[in-house]
Amino acid sequence: MNLLEQSECKPLLEVRGLKKYFPIRSGLLKKVTNHVKAVDDLSFTVATGETLGIVGESGCGKSTTGRAILRLLEPTGGEVIFQGENLAALSPNEMRMKRKDLQIIFQDPFASLNPRMTVGEIIEEPMIIFELYETSKERKEKVAELMQVVGLKSENSERFPHEFSGGQRQRIGIARALALNPKLIVADEPVSALDVSIQSQVLNLMRDLQKQYGLTYIFISHNLSVVKHFCDRIGVMYLGRMVELAPKNALYEEPLHPYTRSLLSAVPIAKPKMKRERIILTGDVPSPANPPSGCTFHTRCPDCMEICKTDKPEFQSMGDGRYVACHLYNQ
Amino acid sequence: MLEIKNLQTRFRTDNGEITVLDGVSFQINKGETIGVVGESGCGKSVTSLSIMGLLPRTARITGGEILYNGENLVAFSKDQMRKVRGKEIAMIFQEPMTSLNPVYTIGAQIMELVLNHTSMNKKQAKEHAIQMLKLVGIPRAEEIVDEYPHQLSGGMRQRVMIAMAMSCSPSLLVADEPTTALDVTIQAQILDLMRELQQKSEMTIMLITHDLGVVAEMCDRVVVMYAGQVVEEAEVEKLFATPKHPYTVGLLGSIPDMDTEQEYLFTIGGTVPSPGQMPAGCRFAERCQKAFDKCYEQAPPLFDLNDGTKSRCWLYE
Ligand SMILES: Nc1ncnc2c1ncn2[C@@H]1O[C@H](COP(=O)(O)OP(=O)(O)OP(=O)(O)O)[C@@H](O)[C@H]1O
Ligand SMILES: Nc1ncnc2c1ncn2[C@@H]1O[C@H](COP(=O)(O)OP(=O)(O)OP(=O)(O)O)[C@@H](O)[C@H]1O
Numbered sequence: 001m002n003l004l005e006q007s008e009c010k011p012l013l014e015v016r017g018l019k020k021y022f023p024i025r026s027g028l029l030k031k032v033t034n035h036v037k038a039v040d041d042l043s044f045t046v047a048t049g050e051t052l053g054i055v056g057e058s059g060c061g062k063s064t065t066g067r068a069i070l071r072l073l074e075p076t077g078g079e080v081i082f083q084g085e086n087l088a089a090l091s092p093n094e095m096r097m098k099r100k101d102l103q104i105i106f107q108d109p110f111a112s113l114n115p116r117m118t119v120g121e122i123i124e125e126p127m128i129i130f131e132l133y134e135t136s137k138e139r140k141e142k143v144a145e146l147m148q149v150v151g152l153k154s155e156n157s158e159r160f161p162h163e164f165s166g167g168q169r170q171r172i173g174i175a176r177a178l179a180l181n182p183k184l185i186v187a188d189e190p191v192s193a194l195d196v197s198i199q200s201q202v203l204n205l206m207r208d209l210q211k212q213y214g215l216t217y218i219f220i221s222h223n224l225s226v227v228k229h230f231c232d233r234i235g236v237m238y239l240g241r242m243v244e245l246a247p248k249n250a251l252y253e254e255p256l257h258p259y260t261r262s263l264l265s266a267v268p269i270a271k272p273k274m275k276r277e278r279i280i281l282t283g284d285v286p287s288p289a290n291p292p293s294g295c296t297f298h299t300r301c302p303d304c305m306e307i308c309k310t311d312k313p314e315f316q317s318m319g320d321g322r323y324v325a326c327h328l329y330n331q
Numbered sequence: 332m333l334e335i336k337n338l339q340t341r342f343r344t345d346n347g348e349i350t351v352l353d354g355v356s357f358q359i360n361k362g363e364t365i366g367v368v369g370e371s372g373c374g375k376s377v378t379s380l381s382i383m384g385l386l387p388r389t390a391r392i393t394g395g396e397i398l399y400n401g402e403n404l405v406a407f408s409k410d411q412m413r414k415v416r417g418k419e420i421a422m423i424f425q426e427p428m429t430s431l432n433p434v435y436t437i438g439a440q441i442m443e444l445v446l447n448h449t450s451m452n453k454k455q456a457k458e459h460a461i462q463m464l465k466l467v468g469i470p471r472a473e474e475i476v477d478e479y480p481h482q483l484s485g486g487m488r489q490r491v492m493i494a495m496a497m498s499c500s501p502s503l504l505v506a507d508e509p510t511t512a513l514d515v516t517i518q519a520q521i522l523d524l525m526r527e528l529q530q531k532s533e534m535t536i537m538l539i540t541h542d543l544g545v546v547a548e549m550c551d552r553v554v555v556m557y558a559g560q561v562v563e564e565a566e567v568e569k570l571f572a573t574p575k576h577p578y579t580v581g582l583l584g585s586i587p588d589m590d591t592e593q594e595y596l597f598t599i600g601g602t603v604p605s606p607g608q609m610p611a612g613c614r615f616a617e618r619c620q621k622a623f624d625k626c627y628e629q630a631p632p633l634f635d636l637n638d639g640t641k642s643r644c645w646l647y648e
């Protein structure tokens with residue numbers, strides 16, 4: 001499969017066969033007995049200026065993917081090619097310099113903000129590390145601007161993270177990620193802690209920045225209406241693998257993979273008493289340590305066939321930029 | 332069952348004391364699900380922490396009452412509160428990492444609660460913990476009980492919190508953004524589980540969420556908060572069909588629509604005033620398109636519109 005054809009423009013980022021396994025230790029000696037295959041052989045590309053959405057079940061490996069791309073977690077295998085360079089092969093020092101171009105907005109803002117620094121310091125810190133502005137005054141101005149941009153009052157810059165609400169903390173994380181004018185931002189659930197009005201503000205802002213600076217996003221989210229609004233293409237993950245990848249309209253109009261279909265049918269809609277046909281998944285959520293044989297979705301798939309229990313489906317091109325891993329589409 | 336009357340909660344900060352909750356009042360009837368929505372930072376979590384008696388040390392309740400079955404929780408001692416918590420009232424916290432203890436295993440944390448509040452022995456408690464983890468859809472629950480919070484994904488941690496909160500069948504469940512980190516299929520499963528427990532044991536739910544889809548699906552009544560106050564209260568259908576307060580109208584207008592293409596989403600312009608710098612008049616006036624002279628001079632009370640709807644806006648005087 002030629003991954004380049006996934007997107008029209010030259011890719012900014014190409015992920016090839018990315019793997020991240022976490023050891024499971026057990027027994028008195030804490031010997032490694034098995035692995036959680038959090039990300040298992042993932043490949044996709046992201047073009048400059050585009051937004052790739054990643055959706056999928058909780059625990060399927062979305063955050064791990066984001067972190068492994070930025071090498072906040074060391075990948076177990078695979079390549080991450082950013083502007084022609086394999087990040088996975090860089091020395092820690094070289095990687096540190098690359099961080100200017102690659103930023104992440106963390107899912108759990110509280111755990112990722114230093115509790116002993118004021119909010120102003122937190123946003124300013126990356127500018128100091130990368131010597132972005134000449135004077136402290138310029139940096140402080142930038143901090144005030146960024147805070148305003150994410151809807152926080154700049155007079156609150158002397159306060160500490162614990163003095164803010166969950167959604168406000170999330171916005172601190174966003175301001176910090178924007179501070180360096182990065183090229184790629186991995187946004188891990190950036191708006192899930194925000195009310196819909198602030199959510200709109202942040203999404204509009206992210207879109208403006210994209211237009212202005214040609215920013216590229218990998219946008220991880222559970223909120224399928226937000227993903228539909230904000231992303232160009234969407235990848236659907238299940239148990240550490242990509243099961244479907246498609247331009248957004250195609251995906252929402254005609255989901256191919258049975259998992260994608262059940263996902264779309266479960267979106268809650270802001271209309272009371274509206275009844276909808278839900279595809280309820282039966283069967284236990286399988287373990288990423290011992291994934292099912294064949295198609296890993298076969299234990300819960302309403303369309304499961306005999307072949308699904310034994311043969312792993314290929315991630316195959318369906319034309320028009322669509323990819324799916326499912327035996328229903330074997331030619 | 333729970334009645335919050337004119338609750339005022341203040342925080343000490345380097346710049347003096349700030350009033351975060353300013354006269355919050357609403358009540359929750361037995362067996363119902365009440366939704367609490369509102370601008371990020373408006374005081375939803377502080378309200379629930381006030382109910383639970385779990386405010387940080389820098390905060391204190393400076394006025395009002397929280398009546399639980401007729402008893403004022405504000406006047407309870409720490410020991411009395413500890414007995415109420417977990418068994419009577421349980422809470423699912425917004426940020427699981429801040430409330431799960433990183434040095435204890437998942438199982439130990441659930442078991443502690445169960446051992447304190449029920450007559451189960453250790454073995455039964457562990458069984459129960461595994462059972463609860465399975466109910467919230469955690470795979471390999473038998474192994475996860477012996478793992479630590481940092482080994483779980485964001486959504487798994489959140490489900491551990493949910494399992495913990497439900498493990499002693501509380502009468503009142505305060506759920507602060509219980510499903511934000513969950514994908515929609517697991518969210519549907521958790522919401523079903525909450526409904527099931529509600530029917531079985533008449534559990535009452537206070538559901539804080541930003542997801543108006545979840546509100547539409549789960550709640551009987553909705554309380555809308557803005558800048559530390561309740562600005563609207565209504566039955567769920569009325570709220571979505573005929574929102575009264577201009578903030579509520581703006582909030583509902585900001586929901587991205589799955590069926591249309593919008594390049595930019597609607598937003599309510601401006602930002603919420605900081606606590607400590609509240610205007611004399613209506614707190615929403617600076618951002619309200621319907622504001623008129625009176626709004627800048629006098630703070631509107633919560634008007635009762637006699638159909639179960641309340642609105643803090645001079646338009647409904
Ligand atoms: N420890 C603290 N010290 C000072 N101010 C605080 C503290 N904790 C919260 N606040 C302030 O109290 C206000 C209400 O916070 P709260 O966490 O209740 O908001 P929320 O409605 O739950 O918002 P979100 O939807 O973002 O979670 C915020 O403006 C916040 O800045
Ligand atoms: N440090 C770790 N040690 C062991 N296992 C881990 C670790 N971090 C993640 N995992 C496991 O890897 C899997 C994927 O986790 P990840 O956080 O990537 O999921 P996710 O898709 O982001 O889920 P969510 O939507 O809930 O945030 C999970 O099964 C989790 O238990």
Ligand code: SF4
Pocket residue numbers: 257258259295296297298299301302303304305308313325326327328
């Ligand atoms: S390969 Fe088979 S089991 Fe897997 S999703 Fe397709 S139909 Fe279902």
Ligand code: SF4
Pocket residue numbers: 576577578613614615616617619620621622623626631643644645646
């Ligand atoms: S009182 Fe005035 S400013 Fe406040 S919400 Fe009503 S119309 Fe708007």
Ligand SMILES: [Mg+2]
Pocket residue numbers: 062063064107188484485486
């Ligand atoms: Mg995650």
Ligand SMILES: [Mg+2]
Pocket residue numbers: 165166167375376377425507
């Ligand atoms: Mg909160």
